[in-house]
Amino acid sequence: MSSQKKRATKVDPFKHRTEVDPKFFDKSWKKLDDAIREIYNHNASGLSFEELYRTAYNLVLHKHGLKLYDKLMEKLKGHLEEMCRSVEDAQGCLFLEELQIRWDDHNKALHMIRDILMYMDRTFITTFKKTPVFDLGLELWRDIVVRSPKIHGRLLDTLLELINRERMGDVINRGLMRRSTNMLMDLGPSVYRDDFEKPFIEVSESFYSVESQQFIECCDCGEYLEKVQRRLAEELERVSQYMDAKTADKITSVVETEMLLIHMQRLILMENSGLVNMLVDDKHEDLTRMYNLFKRVPDGHSTIRSVMTSHVKETGKALVTDPERLKDPVDFIQRLLNEKDKYDEIISVSFSNDKTFQNALNSSFEYFINLNNRSPEFISLYVDDKLRKGVKGANEEDVETVLDKVMILFRYLQEKDVFEKYYKQHLAKRLLSGKITSDEAERSMLVKLKTECGYQFTSKLEGMFTDLKTSQDTMQSFYANISGDTDGPTISVQILTTGSWPTQPCAPCNLPPEITDISEKFRAYYLGTHNGRRLTWQTNMGNADIKATFGGRRHELNVSTYQMCVLMLFNSADGMTYGDIEQATAIPRAELKRCLQSLACVKGKNVLRKEPMSKDISEGDTFYYNDKFTSKLVKVKIGTVVAQKETEPEKMETRRRVEEDRKPQIEAAIVRIMKSRRVLDHNSIITEVTKQLQSRFLPNPVVIKKRIESLIEREFLERDKVDRKMYRYLA
């Protein structure tokens, strides 16, 4: 019965009924299976990519993806196991090669297989969340080959063995190494890390631990550091050649730890070759190396710094407390300057001008320079020496440099007010002796001091210069004005403002009549133009030039005022006793003795003859004009007004005066502070006062306390009634 009423003709879609073939899968698979085998046998050229692709495509299309996938896995496994065996069988050094060859093969194969199975990759695998083909291939390689029990250990050992040989100096096949490590990296970062990097690091640790121990036993510090530097460079190169770049930091850290950190103390403090020796011998290269290497290590620099600091402090301390060194102040300071130069250079050349090192150096210098309380005096003497004699072979710039360096030492001083006192004294002597080598240099020094310490520090010093200038002008107008004979001696007066100059009270002495004459004329002239002022002759500070004839030869003697007074007496008598001289001149005893000594007892300057010929002046001596005096020079200098290191009693006196000067300064500071703060506790006052005065000196807390008590006594302050540690300002 087929006669149904015919409606519109339906055309059914054309359906492939190929499903009928139950062997469809197997046939298709066989094709692929064979192909894969050929691929692994390096016979891929005879295959048709298009056909294989289509076969795979169809399989997947007909929902055989899973089966295909499983078969693939099986197939791959099979091949890999075969490869595995051949690698395992490889002998000795061929092992690594064989592995690489197989790996290459597998890689190539995988590429092709992936391409063939691309459709499956894109559809089935994503849908069923399976590992893509290529990755699968890698995983299988990893699990079956690389991590096969026989291969895994052997691979690692081989690699490490080769690295070790290279470290010991052999040449190895780096290309092979690279391919091996690349393989591991391709297999996944954790594979590289766990199967190679970690054990590599561990082995390296032991290696360097042993090597560093060996080196340190037989090398000195400099050699050892060279070796470390070399090893570090080597390791970095090795990593760049055949390891993952990330390993660089790890291996570097191993070398740093094993070779540097662990032995740090021993290296730095090594006898005869450690840091201290390098510093002493100016071994710049070694120091640079040490600085750079220890930069990498925690506490490396701080250790170096602290060793350097103690060394500098120690040598500095030895220098300033050595009694031999203290005999020559100029040399003393010169040595300090040299020391500073030396370390400045080391820091600049080897420590790349590291500020922390510079600071450490500064604090060391500050420490030891203040250990000797004569440092301020000596610095002033040094400057005095340079300003009087000029710096040898120096031009203006050099002098500036020297003065700048001295200023650096000056900054380290805690007792700057002591320096000021001495500088004033020395400057006065320089100015009055009329021997200023370079006015520019003097001015330059003043400017530096002013910049450093402020206007107050230098105002009096500047006053001294002004006085001299004014005196010159005054002398000019005096001589312009003077009438009458100009036969007598010429006089040059320096009028000093009391308070600017470090003058001491001076008892008047009897001047020779020729001198009295003209000096009175001057006094009259001066007071005529400046009434209301008082002039006092400072006979202990002047000098005179006298023409004298000895045995027919004429000489010009440059002497002090006192010496002049004594010598002029011999115009009227050939011989005089001590007593006569003392009476005639009225010079104070101690001064007179010194004066006579310099005239009669000094070889080459003995213009007087003394009886008896003893070295010391006693009051029974008699003095004669010494007509046998000779000198090669026409001009003979016998004056004694050069700045010198103070004697003990002078030193005590100066210090006493400094301490006295400090008291009002401390009190002024206390009052200033209390005025603004009104109420303050004891310790805070001490801190504040110290802070305020630190640019001049370091006040002693006990002295501050005494000043506070004095102020309480004078009712500037009172103690708080409730808290006895607090003080209150009384308006």
Place this chain on the structure above:
Amino acid sequence: MTITGASEKVALQALKASDWHLEGAFDFFYRQPQISATNSQHLEDLYNRYKEPDADMVMVDGVSQLCIDLQVDPQDIVMLVISWHMKAATMCEFTRQEFIGGLQSIGVDSIEKLNEKLPSLRAEIKDDHKFCEIYNFAFSWAREKGQKSLALETALGMWRLLFAERHWPLIDHWCQFLQIRHNKAISRDTWAQLLEFVKTLDPQGLSSYDEEGAWPYLIDEFVEYLTVNGYVQRRK
């Protein structure tokens, strides 16, 4: 009554006020302003007895006479207490105002009554607060006229006197130390601070002595003197 020299009535009052506690009673008594049961004429007479013939002051002679009449040693500390009551400006001198005013505040107008009061006056030393006042008063009182500081010898004497009543074990060391090391007058601040020192520190160990404690430098030196000579062990 025996100790304070108070009348029976006043004594009963004090005891009642303090609930019959003896110590409280003393406190109460001493805080009362003294009832001035004094006769101003008697006081005038008394003053005139001791005053200088040609000056309106009681001076050394008068003071000696007073001591004789009271049967006390002029060095007796009770004289200091009396002077304190009188707010006397200078040792061994009393103005009319001071003399009469002082006796009034003590509450007596005759030698006999003053005599009776002596024990209670002595007892005032035992009171911490009063002792402090008397101690500080002693400084200005013992000073030479016109001086700011107290001469060392006088100071030592005063200290010995004061600390005999209020036992301070280090008094002898202190005096010795000053004579060896200081040999100058004592400032008011040092005087005042010494009392603080005695009060706040235990003499045995001076363990709590704080060098940063803003003590006058003399006391710092004293402590150092004691330590160096081994008179005390300083535990840090």
